[in-house]
Amino acid sequence: MFGLFGVPSTRVYLVTTLSALLTPVAGGLAVAVAIAAFTVAVRLLVLPFSYYAMRGQAAQAGCPAGSALRQRYAKQPDRLSASSKRCTRKTARQLAAASRSCSSGRSCP
Secondary structure (H helix, E strand, O other): OOOEOOEOOHHHHHHHHHHHHHHHHHHHHHHHHHHHHHHHHHHHHHHHHHHHHHHHHHHHHOOOOHHHHHHHOOOOHHHHHHHHHHHHHHHHHHHHHHHHHHHOOOOOO
């Protein structure tokens, strides 16, 4: 039985089914092609999440006053949270405007 600790894994069934379908085309390499195809499919499914994570990190990194805000509101966490959110939103809007201008054919900064 395939799986971890005797529990069957859906991924194993997907890959074995895909390799069975690819056997007439790929022959002996069907398992390798099935694993590669499954890996590519999973990466494509996860791609939007990593894109949004990168955008969020860029917005946080673009806020130059982050450490100054932490020092200023060290004993006021609610004000620190509100100020950092405001700064992040402002930076995210600037990033979105820059990406729209780049995609519209104008020169990028």
